[in-house]
Amino acid sequence: MSLDSSVRHLSLQEMVPLLESQQAAKVDVVASASSIRSRDGRIELFGVSPVVDGRGVTAVDGLYEPTAAADGQIADKLGIPARYLRRLRERDRLDLYDSNINGWLHGRTDAELPAPDDRSFLLRLFTPPQPDRPGVLRAMVSDRYGIIDNLDVLTAVLEGIRDADVDTDVRGCDLTESSMHCKVYCPQMSALAPRFLENYRSPFANPDLEADRRAAAGDIDRWRRVAAASGQGYGLGHEPVVYAGLRFSNDETGHHAVRLTPELVVQICGNGLTLPLFAHTHRHVGERLDTGTVSWSQDTLRKKLAVITAETRDRVAEWLSPQFFTARIDELEHAAGAQVTRPDKTMEVLGKRLGFSDSERSGILSHFIAGGQLTAAGIANAVTSYSQTVADADRANALDDLALQAMSLA
Template sequence: MTQQFAERATNVAPTGARNADLSDLVRILEDQQRRKLDIIAPAAALRFREGNVHVQGVESQITEDGVTDVDGIYRPTAVADEGIADKLRIPLAYLRRMRADNVPLLDENVNAWLRQEPERKFMLRAFRGEASPGMPSEGVARALLSDSYKLMDNFDMLLAALDGVRQSGHPTRVTGCDLTDRRMHVRVESEAVAVQARALLRGYRSPFDGRSGDELPMISAGFVITNSEVGSGAYTITPRAVIQVCRNGLTMAKDVMRAVHLGGKQDEGVVSWSGQTQRKTLELITSKTADAVRTFLSREYVEAKVREMAAAAGTTLAEPTKTIEHVTKTLSIGTDAKDMILAHFIRGGQMTAGGVMQAITSTAQTLTDADQAAALEALALPALTAAAQHG
C-alpha cells in the first residue's frame, strides 16, 4: 500500500511536451489555464493524509464564473515535494525516502511541522481535479511556495514575450518548445541574422548525419524564452546561437535577461490578479523582451560572440579523453552524460576544445528530459573554456 501511495503522489505531473511546435504548446497551456487553482492558505488549513495534501477550511471564491471551492485532495508532484521539504525544513532526501518507504511517517512528519506554525501562510499552486461518478475529485499539488510568490504564468508570459518579439521588428520563427512540470522552454531563431563561422566549425561534422561544418559554416542568431510557474526559476530570455549544420544550440547564459517572481504578501483564499496588475507586469515583459531581442538578434552581437568562441575553440587537445574527463568533473556532469559526450566528440571529428563544446550541445539535443537538456546546453561555453585551459 505504501508503494501505491508513493507512485500516485510522485508520478502525477501536468501534461508536458518535448520539441513541440508552438501551436501544440499553446493548446496545452490553454488547457492548463482552465484547470489552474492558486490558494493562499495558513498551515492550519493544510494536512497530509496518505501522502496527499488535504485542504480544509479555505473560503470559496464567488466570481462571475461561479463558485470556486478549493477544499479537497491534491496529489503532490516531485516538484511540490521539494517545496514542502524546503518550506518545512525537512531534508529532501529524507522526505523522498519516507515517500517511497513509509508514507504514514511522511504524513506524521509533515503534519507535525505544519502544526508548529499554524498561522504561517503558503501559496499552493494546483490543478483542479475532475470528479468521476461516485468518486471525489483529486487535484494535483504542483508547488508549495511563499505567499509572496508573484504569479507569472506560462501562457501569459508566452503571449507577452511573443508580442515583444513582434515589436522588435525582427523576422523569427519558433523552432521548438518544451514543457515540463518545472519549466517552459521556447526556442526562437532568426535565419535572417546568420554569420559565417569557418574558424569555429573547421573540421567539424554533424554527429547526426555527417554533414561538414566546412561546407555549411553558418551560425544563426536566436534566443530561448524560459519561465517557471512553480518556483524553479525566473522568466528569462537568453541569447542562443544555432549551428546550422547540426542544429546545436549555444546558450550565452551570462547575457541573460530575467524577471523574478517576487511580489507582496497576499491575502488568504483563491489568488486572482487584478487586471491592472497583470497588464502592467505583462507590458513590462513585452518591453524588456523587445529590447533584448533587438540586442541578441543584431549581427554585431552574434559576430562578437563567434569571435570569442573561435579564440578558444581552436585549441588542440593532446589527450581528448582526459580533457573530457576533466571538463565533466569540473562542471559536475554525470557519468552517463560524460560517456555520451565522448561518443559525440569522436563522431564530430573535431579534436579541439571546440569539439568538446559541440559534443555537449549535440548530446543535449538527444536527452528526453527537457530541463536536463537545457541545463547541459548551458554548460557548453563553460566547457569550451575549461577544455581550452586544460589543453
C-alpha cells in the same frame, strides 16, 4: 501531462493549446498552515473557501498529489531534508511522510514545542480531472510569490519580439511540470563560423544517436530545409553556418523566473549554444497575498506583462543586432581551436567541474567522437548535440548553458 512528464520540441502551434488546457485547470489559493495536512502521502486542504471566477464556483478542499518539485518545496518550507522526504516516498513509508509534515505544520498536541506553524503559503494547483481523483499540487511557495503564467509569458515575449521589428521563427518549445522553454532564431542573421565548425559533422549521422535524438526531440530534416533555403552552397553535412537567436523560459512553480538568453544556433544539427553571461532574469516577486483565492486584477496583470514585453523588446534589439552577433561569432572563433588529445580524460575533468552525471559524461563523449571534431569547439558541440537527446527539458537547457564553459575548460 503526467506529474513528472516533460514534453520536448513542440511547435508553437502545438504548445499554445496545451498551455490553454493547463490554464483551464489551474487554481491558486493562499492557505494557512492550519488548513493543510498530509494524508497517505497526499496533501489535503480543508476549510479553504471555494474559488469563484468566470468558470463558476470551484471547491478546493480535497486531496492533491504533489509533484516531485512540490515535494522539494514542502521540505524546504518546513525545514525537512529533501532527500529524506524523497526517500520516505520512494520506500513507501507514507506514514512517516505524513507524520513529519503534519508535525511541523501543526506542532505537537502533547507539548508546547514545536508550536503550530503560523505562516500562510501560496498553493498552485491543478483541479482533479474527475470527482473521485486527486488534483495536483504543483507548488507550495511564499505568499509573496508573483504569479506570471506560461501562456501570459509566451504572449508577452512574442509581442516584445514583434515590437523589436526583427524577423524570427520559433524553432521549438519544451514544457515540464514546472517550466516552459521556447527557442527563437533569426533566419536572416547568419554567419560563417569555419573555425568553430571545422571538421565537424553531425553526430546524428550515427543511427544510434539519431534514434536517441528522435526519441526526445524534433526532426533534423527541417534543418536540412533551412540549409537549402539559405543558399550558402556548402555540401550536405558541411555547412559552417550559425544563426543568431535567443531562448526564453518561465517557471510557474517558484524555482526561478522569466529568463531571456541569447544563443547561437548551428544550422547543420540544431545545436543551441546559449550565452548565459548576457542572460536577463525577471524574478517572480509580488505583494503579500491575503489568505483565500488568488485573483490578480487585469490592470495589475497588464502592467506586469508590459514590463516583460518591454524588456524583451530591448534585449532582442540588442542581441539580434549585427554588432552583437558579429562580436559573439568572433569570440567563438577565437576560443574554438584548442586541441583535445585525451577526450576521455577531458570528459572526466569536465564532469567533476561542471557536475555532469556518469551517463551525461558518457553520452557527451559519444557525441564528441561521432562529431569528429577533436578541439574545444568539439566539446561545446558535443554538449549541445547530446542535450537534444535528453528527455528532461529543464536539464537539457541547463546543459546548453554549460557548453561555453566546457569549451573554455577543455
